[in-house]
Amino acid sequence: MVRATLKSLLARKVRLLLSGLAVVLGVMFVSGAFVLTDTLGRSFDAVFADGFSDVDVNVAGKPKVALSEAEGEQVATPVPAAVLEQVKTVPGVAEAKGVVNADGARLIGSNGKVVASFGPPQLGENWLGESDLVTLREGREPRADGEIVVNAALAKAAKVKVGDRVGVLTLAPKQEFTLVGVFGYSGGRDSIGGVNEVAFTTPVAQRLMLGEPDVFTSITAQATDGTSPESLRDAVAGALGGQYEVKTGEQVAADASASLKEGLSFINKVLLGFAAVALLVGTFLILNTFSIIVAQRTRELALLRAIGASGRQVIGSVVLEAVAVGLIASVLGLGAGIGVGALLAYLFGKLAGGLAVAGLGVPAAAVIGAFSVGLVITVVAALLPALRASRIPPIAAMQDVANPDRPLTRVTVGGAVVTAIGAGLLFLGLGGHAGDNTLATILGGVLFAFIGVALLTPLISRPVVSLLGAIFAWSVPGKLGRLNSGRNPRRTAITAAALMVGIALVTGVTVILDSAKSSISSLATDTIKADLVIAGAQSGPRPPSFDPAVLDKAATLPGVQLVDGEYGDMAVVNGTRTWVAASSNVAALERIFGTKATAGDISRLAPDQLLLSSDTASARNLSVGSTVTVQLSRGDARTYTVSGIYESSQLTNPMVLPPQAVRDFAMPQPIQGFVQLAPGTRVEDVQPQVERLLADSPEVTVVDLGSFVKQQTSQLDTPLRMIQILLALAIAIAVLGIVNTLALSVLERTRELGLLRAIGLRRAQTMRMITVEAVVISLFGALLGVVVGSGLGAAVVRALKDEGITKLVLPWSQMGTFLILATIVGVVAAVLPAVRAARINVLGAIAHD
Numbered sequence: 123m124v125r126a127t128l129k130s131l132l133a134r135k136v137r138l139l140l141s142g143l144a145v146v147l148g149v150m151f152v153s154g155a156f157v158l159t160d161t162l163g164r165s166f167d168a169v170f171a172d173g174f175s176d177v178d179v180n181v182a183g184k185p186k187v188a189l190s191e192a193e194g195e196q197v198a199t200p201v202p203a204a205v206l207e208q209v210k211t212v213p214g215v216a217e218a219k220g221v222v223n224a225d226g227a228r229l230i231g232s233n234g235k236v237v238a239s240f241g242p243p244q245l246g247e248n249w250l251g252e253s254d255l256v257t258l259r260e261g262r263e264p265r266a267d268g269e270i271v272v273n274a275a276l277a278k279a280a281k282v283k284v285g286d287r288v289g290v291l292t293l294a295p296k297q298e299f300t301l302v303g304v305f306g307y308s309g310g311r312d313s314i315g316g317v318n319e320v321a322f323t324t325p326v327a328q329r330l331m332l333g334e335p336d337v338f339t340s341i342t343a344q345a346t347d348g349t350s351p352e353s354l355r356d357a358v359a360g361a362l363g364g365q366y367e368v369k370t371g372e373q374v375a376a377d378a379s380a381s382l383k384e385g386l387s388f389i390n391k392v393l394l395g396f397a398a399v400a401l402l403v404g405t406f407l408i409l410n411t412f413s414i415i416v417a418q419r420t421r422e423l424a425l426l427r428a429i430g431a432s433g434r435q436v437i438g439s440v441v442l443e444a445v446a447v448g449l450i451a452s453v454l455g456l457g458a459g460i461g462v463g464a465l466l467a468y469l470f471g472k473l474a475g476g477l478a479v480a481g482l483g484v485p486a487a488a489v490i491g492a493f494s495v496g497l498v499i500t501v502v503a504a505l506l507p508a509l510r511a512s513r514i515p516p517i518a519a520m521q522d523v524a525n526p527d528r529p530l531t532r533v534t535v536g537g538a539v540v541t542a543i544g545a546g547l548l549f550l551g552l553g554g555h556a557g558d559n560t561l562a563t564i565l566g567g568v569l570f571a572f573i574g575v576a577l578l579t580p581l582i583s584r585p586v587v588s589l590l591g592a593i594f595a596w597s598v599p600g601k602l603g604r605l606n607s608g609r610n611p612r613r614t615a616i617t618a619a620a621l622m623v624g625i626a627l628v629t630g631v632t633v634i635l636d637s638a639k640s641s642i643s644s645l646a647t648d649t650i651k652a653d654l655v656i657a658g659a660q661s662g663p664r665p666p667s668f669d670p671a672v673l674d675k676a677a678t679l680p681g682v683q684l685v686d687g688e689y690g691d692m693a694v695v696n697g698t699r700t701w702v703a704a705s706s707n708v709a710a711l712e713r714i715f716g717t718k719a720t721a722g723d724i725s726r727l728a729p730d731q732l733l734l735s736s737d738t739a740s741a742r743n744l745s746v747g748s749t750v751t752v753q754l755s756r757g758d759a760r761t762y763t764v765s766g767i768y769e770s771s772q773l774t775n776p777m778v779l780p781p782q783a784v785r786d787f788a789m790p791q792p793i794q795g796f797v798q799l800a801p802g803t804r805v806e807d808v809q810p811q812v813e814r815l816l817a818d819s820p821e822v823t824v825v826d827l828g829s830f831v832k833q834q835t836s837q838l839d840t841p842l843r844m845i846q847i848l849l850a851l852a853i854a855i856a857v858l859g860i861v862n863t864l865a866l867s868v869l870e871r872t873r874e875l876g877l878l879r880a881i882g883l884r885r886a887q888t889m890r891m892i893t894v895e896a897v898v899i900s901l902f903g904a905l906l907g908v909v910v911g912s913g914l915g916a917a918v919v920r921a922l923k924d925e926g927i928t929k930l931v932l933p934w935s936q937m938g939t940f941l942i943l944a945t946i947v948g949v950v951a952a953v954l955p956a957v958r959a960a961r962i963n964v965l966g967a968i969a970h971d
Contacts, residue, residue: 149455603894633915
């Protein structure tokens with residue numbers, strides 16, 4: 123049986139490998155995800171090990187508000203200069219330095235624009251001199267308050283050179299400095315990890331980056347000969363008490379690397395998600411391929427049964443073929459995944475500003491995941507055809523046709539049950555009834571919904587395919603293609619279901635994001651009563667900001683009725699992390715944002731008062747007169763009294779603090795500004811004047827309300843494009859399924875094609891017949907995908923109604939595009955099978971058994 127199986131496998135190697143290509147792509151995503159995260163993880167380990175290579179012990183303040191890597195750079199509590207002197211006196215300390223190192227120093231390049239960072243921080247620091255790690259390449263160190271040095275990576279990105287006057291944005295508005303030097307790192311590196319660095323004199327760094335004099339971000343110490351970093355750490359910690367975090371350099375490097383690796387887990391999950399989609403589509407393809415092959419081998423398998431092969435041996439034969447396909451696909455997928463992972467790591471390094479990527483490595487998880495997934499998917503997909511093969515009776519060896527269509531009752535009932543399970547899981551997940559398992563419940567619901575629809579598809583395939591085929595039934599080849607596409611509902615359904623998955627996901631995501639964009643646009647346009655908005659596009663961990671003096675100057679412009687600046691920060695409120703806001707003009711809550719008071723007075727705020735949204739007040743059981751303790755990123759905790767409660771909406775913040783509180787925000791500058799004009803004043807007259815006021819705030823621009831709303835909603839286009847690109851691979855796998863199905867179908871119908879050619883069907887007509895068949899199947903799959911995707915998207919939009927997504931938008935133009943693309947896909951998929959059918963030798967085909 124093994125020899126017979128291997129010969130059968132070699133006889134059909136091209137078709138089986140074609141179906142295995144779907145598994146190759148899925149395995150590629152799985153192994154590529156593990157290779158990428160392993161490579162980047164080792165790269166970050168090397169970066170931070172380098173950065174703290176000359177540090178034995180590090181002393182830092184505990185952050186007042188802890189932030190995750192995804193939420194941005196957290197603000198460390200400054201360490202007083204007196205602590206530096208205390209550390210110097212600890213036995214075993216050879217040298218101690220006070221370090222200023224904080225995110226938020228943005229250099230303005232020679233083109234007048236801020237040098238953007240897409241991920242790595244933009245550090246402002248004090249110059250500590252040259253070392254084995256850091257050396258000046260050009261110029262000298264900063265000696266005066268008006269001088270700076272920058273790393274070589276930033277100098278190249280900004281296109282500035284020694285001697286230039288450059289602007290720098292920090293906690294303070296734009297200030298001009300003279301660039302007196304450019305530094306680099308050992309090994310000829312322009313930066314460490316793509317970080318942009320601006321180094322000031324120590325007093326200037328303290329004032330601009332920490333907001334107060336005589337403090338440091340951290341203190342670093344080097345141990346004397348014979349003193350280990352661990353023993354020095356314990357000695358310093360004992361001298362300082364528990365007020366500060368005292369760690370070895372290795373510990374700090376490991377903690378910093380672990381924080382970034384936590385962010386990488388998101389990328390890993392995204393890639394594994396797309397791997398799951400590719401493998402789901404591949405399962406349909408493999409199931410179809412093995413089903414067709416088993417049907418074609420009916421007489422062969424019946425003969426094996428007739429000469430003594432048991433049903434178990436027949437199952438083993440089919441499963442062995444699946445294992446062989448899975449092994450080959452796993453090896454190829456692993457190789458492709460290693461290449462893709464390395465390429466993505468290289469691109470990530472370039473995007474991150476020159477991150478030195480570690481050498482290529484293949485973690486055990488990549489190998490185990492590749493072979494586990496590859497083998498499991500192929501074997502599971504082949505089990506049903508294998509069971510069907512084991513039930514072939516020996517008498518079938520003497521029959522020409524042994525595979526009549528089976529009733530669809532059982533598969534239809536099964537499909538209805540699975541679909542109902544999927545609908546139930548979606549109801550639980552989208553309705554908020556799944557607790558901490560919401561995401562897993564929703565994903566399970568989507569999976570069951572896809573499988574259920576696939577099982578129900580044979581029931582509707584014949585009438586729908588017949589209807590779609592009527593479009594092409596104006597000629598004999600068209601009529602034949604229409605009939606062929608509907609002659610085997612199960613086969614057509616599985617082939618179409620593979621295409622359905624990719625298109626359904628793209629359609630569903632598009633429905634959700636387009637509905638969100640429309641809802642946000644409608645809400646903002648109807649609610650915000652501002653004519654001009656000052657804002658910028660965020661590209662790094664911190665939002666763009668501007669000089670608060672712009673607000674006061676804009677308020678004095680002719681035709682300006684009201685100006686408001688909005689600030690934001692993460693805070694700890696009564697022990698719970700909460701996003702808080704502050705407004706330069708509290709009256710704007712009512713006059714610009716249309717916010718309505720539900721209790722108290724929301725038109726003014728004393729320095730010790732705050733306002734709450736009604737949802738926040740209800741959730742925290744607070745009312746007017748309640749006291750609240752707020753700890754911001756800087757300064758000490760303060761107690762505020764609730765003076766007013768306003769009606770919650772999608773545009774209101776949970777909590778509004780008085781403008782005096784912004785000095786303790788992580789970014790004590792406004793991140794958005796709103797300008798309301800007097801009746802009769804034209805936007806075109808005021809906008810240029812506000813633009814001139816923003817000359818020293820190049821991170822932001824002033825636009826009218828419509829442009830601002832469009833700018834904000836356009837941010838949803840990027841994730842949509844990424845999803846569409848990655849899901850295009852799932853659609854490509856479905857195309858392979860159509861090619862494979864048609865190729866096997868042509869082989870199965872060799873005698874039939876020979877007879878058609880013998881009675882006058884020309885080669886061109888034969889090719890058109892196969893093409894019509896492919897186009898009809900593609901259109902059927904695309905139509906299924908559009909309908910299922912729209913349904914899933916609409917369900918999600920309905921569930922998010924309370925979150926502000928109130929408008930359902932169906933992307934009719936894109937759905938029409940999908941159907942057009944499905945037609946093209948069908949034509950492309952039909953090329954090779956159609957050519958093969960046209961080249962059939964008529965006499966040989968008629969004699970074919």
